[in-house]
Amino acid sequence: MSKSILLVEDEESMQVLLDYVLKSNGFVVSLAQNGRDALDLLQTTVFDLLCTDIMLPEVNGIEVCAYARKNYPHLPIIVISSKSQEKEIETALNEGANDYITKPFDVDYLLKIIKKYL
Amino acid sequence: MNNVEWFDFISEVTDDIITRHTLGGLFLQVSRKAITSFGYPLEEIISQSPYSFIHEDDIAVVKNNHTFLINERKSEWVKYRLKCKNGDYLSLQSYGKLIHSTLDPLGYEIILYTKILDDDDFEKNIGDVFQMTRMSGDDETLSQKYKSQKKRADKSFHHHTLPIPYNTEEEIRILYRAINSSTNGITVADCRQPDMPLMYVNPAFEVMTGYAIEEVVGKNCRFLQGKDTDQPSLEILRRAMLMAEPVVVILRNYKKDGTLFWNKLELAPVRDSEGVLTHYIGIASDISSEVISRNQISELNLMLAETNDQLRIERDREREYAKSLEKINELKDDFVSSVSHEFRTPLASIIGFAQTLLKDNTISEQLREKFLHIIFNDGKRLARIVEDMLDIARIESGKSTLFKETHDIVAIVKDAMSAFTYDKEKNTNPLIFKTNSSIIALECDRDKIIQVLLNLLTNAQKFSPPDEEIIITLAEEEEIVHIKIKDNGIGIHTDDIHHVFEKFYRVKHPGQEIRGTGLGLPIAKNLIELHGGTISVVSTIGHGSEFIVTLPKRVHE
Numbered sequence: 001m002s003k004s005i006l007l008v009e010d011e012e013s014m015q016v017l018l019d020y021v022l023k024s025n026g027f028v029v030s031l032a033q034n035g036r037d038a039l040d041l042l043q044t045t046v047f048d049l050l051c052t053d054i055m056l057p058e059v060n061g062i063e064v065c066a067y068a069r070k071n072y073p074h075l076p077i078i079v080i081s082s083k084s085q086e087k088e089i090e091t092a093l094n095e096g097a098n099d100y101i102t103k104p105f106d107v108d109y110l111l112k113i114i115k116k117y118l
Numbered sequence: 119m120n121n122v123e124w125f126d127f128i129s130e131v132t133d134d135i136i137t138r139h140t141l142g143g144l145f146l147q148v149s150r151k152a153i154t155s156f157g158y159p160l161e162e163i164i165s166q167s168p169y170s171f172i173h174e175d176d177i178a179v180v181k182n183n184h185t186f187l188i189n190e191r192k193s194e195w196v197k198y199r200l201k202c203k204n205g206d207y208l209s210l211q212s213y214g215k216l217i218h219s220t221l222d223p224l225g226y227e228i229i230l231y232t233k234i235l236d237d238d239d240f241e242k243n244i245g246d247v248f249q250m251t252r253m254s255g256d257d258e259t260l261s262q263k264y265k266s267q268k269k270r271a272d273k274s275f276h277h278h279t280l281p282i283p284y285n286t287e288e289e290i291r292i293l294y295r296a297i298n299s300s301t302n303g304i305t306v307a308d309c310r311q312p313d314m315p316l317m318y319v320n321p322a323f324e325v326m327t328g329y330a331i332e333e334v335v336g337k338n339c340r341f342l343q344g345k346d347t348d349q350p351s352l353e354i355l356r357r358a359m360l361m362a363e364p365v366v367v368i369l370r371n372y373k374k375d376g377t378l379f380w381n382k383l384e385l386a387p388v389r390d391s392e393g394v395l396t397h398y399i400g401i402a403s404d405i406s407s408e409v410i411s412r413n414q415i416s417e418l419n420l421m422l423a424e425t426n427d428q429l430r431i432e433r434d435r436e437r438e439y440a441k442s443l444e445k446i447n448e449l450k451d452d453f454v455s456s457v458s459h460e461f462r463t464p465l466a467s468i469i470g471f472a473q474t475l476l477k478d479n480t481i482s483e484q485l486r487e488k489f490l491h492i493i494f495n496d497g498k499r500l501a502r503i504v505e506d507m508l509d510i511a512r513i514e515s516g517k518s519t520l521f522k523e524t525h526d527i528v529a530i531v532k533d534a535m536s537a538f539t540y541d542k543e544k545n546t547n548p549l550i551f552k553t554n555s556s557i558i559a560l561e562c563d564r565d566k567i568i569q570v571l572l573n574l575l576t577n578a579q580k581f582s583p584p585d586e587e588i589i590i591t592l593a594e595e596e597e598i599v600h601i602k603i604k605d606n607g608i609g610i611h612t613d614d615i616h617h618v619f620e621k622f623y624r625v626k627h628p629g630q631e632i633r634g635t636g637l638g639l640p641i642a643k644n645l646i647e648l649h650g651g652t653i654s655v656v657s658t659i660g661h662g663s664e665f666i667v668t669l670p671k672r673v674h675e
């Protein structure tokens with residue numbers, strides 16, 4: 001059975017890119033445009049992996065991480081962000097992210113990381 | 119006024135060449151006339167030794183006069199030639215004086231007044247200009263005194279350091295001899311031990327007070343005050359020591375035999391190479407013979423208090439300055455991180471799509487086209503960010519110019535609105551335009567006004583929830599027009615509102631981050647001001663903001 005991924009991303013071009021890349025590699029992708037939608041989706045649907053940006057309107061990616069980690073301890077979380085400072089990476093990892101990828105990224109590398117957690 | 123301010127003032131009003139130097143001669147400040155006469159830009163003079171500009175045949179005579187000046191506190195007139203930026207030599211005549219350094223009450227600096235001579239004048243007199251009159255004392259102590267003062271002066275721009283890194287045993291021996299033969303009482307106390315005990319006093323101190331060195335080493339110097347520990351000037355001293363600042367006070371002190379003497383005490387903190395306070399050095403002079411009445415003493419102390427206040431103000435100002443530098447650095451860091459962030463998102467999209475297009479040949483023609491469009495748009499977005507940064511750079515260097523013609527501002531606002539809605543495909547905020555006029559003639563640079571309006575619209579949209587209206591109002595008076603852009607967004611906090619037009623300033627919102635380079639509003643403000651107009655903002659948290667642009671219909675040149 002295909003693995004399902006929750007993708008949280010507010011930037012349109014990134015949505016299109018990640019949606020295409022993940023789908024063409026056999027994943028089922030659900031898209032949340034912002035943090036609040038992500039929390040709603042997490043409550044109603046079971047996912048195999050969460051992929052989130054940090055800078056999001058309303059509820060930010062760190063809060064999404066923290067919520068997901070608390071309620072779904074085994075859900076792998078990968079943060080994809082253009083924030084590249086160590087402080088941000090550290091915060092994300094502390095709040096429950098399993099891995100952190102900075103934009104711009106290599107598509108193959110991203111896929112490799114995702115597959116490692118599934 | 120401190121020396122720097124005073125000099126700035128003089129430099130502005132005088133048409134003479136006046137220069138400020140360290141004791142060693144390094145240029146600290148120069149008047150405008152010096153710059154124009156010598157031809158060097160400021161940065162090629164400040165902190166340089168004048169000797170690197172002086173004709174080599176004249177160096178000896180200038181050095182002589184320099185030493186004389188250090189010893190006598192003022193110089194003779196000295197003639198010499200100085201090499202200008204264009205390679206020509208200028209014939210000069212200088213006269214110098216020592217003045218107290220504002221930063222360091224123990225230190226001095228040099229002020230030079232310089233005249234330009236015409237060449238004939240110079241030739242006639244060269245060689246016979248300078249007769250050195252020596253102070254009593256042998257050559258060695260004189261030059262040694264100069265040397266130690268010079269070292270002190272060089273240090274005074276950082277902090278006093280003890281022990282002074284003298285190179286040879288010989289030098290240390292001579293320094294020791296100089297301290298021992300000084301007629302001022304010199305004391306050194308150790309701050310790292312409880313109650314700051316004296317670790318050294320010189321023979322003059324012994325003579326002045328009647329106490330022998332063995333009796334006082336290890337004790338705090340307050341024994342000189344006897345029971346008289348309630349003097350107002352001690353308050354000043356204590357306060358300065360608390361702040362580790364240099365201070366000068368006049369104290370009532372008592373010799374070993376109980377006789378009163380007036381002690382003018384100069385205290386300076388001594389720091390190690392890391393800047394940690396380790397010692398105090400005190401220079402005590404018995405000024406009883408100069409002192410006649412208590413009244414005069416209190417007057418003197420008042421004057422000293424003023425000096426000390428000035429020292430403190432100077433220091434506070436320096437600290438303030440350091441703080442504002444820190445703040446600027448913080449803003450820069452923020453800017454760099456936000457700019458790099460702004461670059462990363464479109465780059466990620468461009469690289470990601472290009473990689474996908476290269477590798478994946480199963481992509482449908484339709485998708486291919488879509489991906490290419492995204493690459494194209496994100497490339498344009500990157501270009502816009504670069505454009506913003508260049509705009510700011512142009513503004514900063516004053517190279518931003520306007521191409522003004524008479525335009526219809528109603529049409530310009532409409533054009534800006536359609537450019538905005540066209541550019542932002544996903545923009546969901548309806549734009550509402552309100553005006554009573556059908557046409558208003560306005561002298562302006564159309565592209566620049568559109569840029570301002572786009573910046574303001576982008577800003578309004580960034581801080582508004584989707585689907586909330588943005589209202590643009592255009593109204594005219596006899597001489598001016600007002601353009602108001604109002605959103606129903608989150609509003610700007612009062613702490614931030616004064617800063618929104620500062621470049622690099624980005625309003626922080628808890629739990630929510632808004633993208634941008636922090637340059638849109640500063641650019642807008644600058645462009646409006648170039649048009650002779652103003653821009654302002656009113657805002658209520660939770661209810662939105664309104665930016666108000668006021669432009670004169672006709673620009674007065």
Ligand SMILES: Cc1cc2nc3c(=O)[nH]c(=O)nc-3n(C[C@H](O)[C@H](O)[C@H](O)COP(=O)(O)O)c2cc1C
Nearest residue numbers: 305306307338339340342343356369398399400402
């Ligand atoms: C190096 C040094 C030299 C000092 N010389 C004198 C001095 O000559 N006469 C004097 O009355 N106080 C002198 N003092 C000040 C006293 O030692 C002491 O600091 C002052 O009385 C204030 O401190 P207190 O309130 O603990 O007494 C000197 C202090 C230092 C550190």
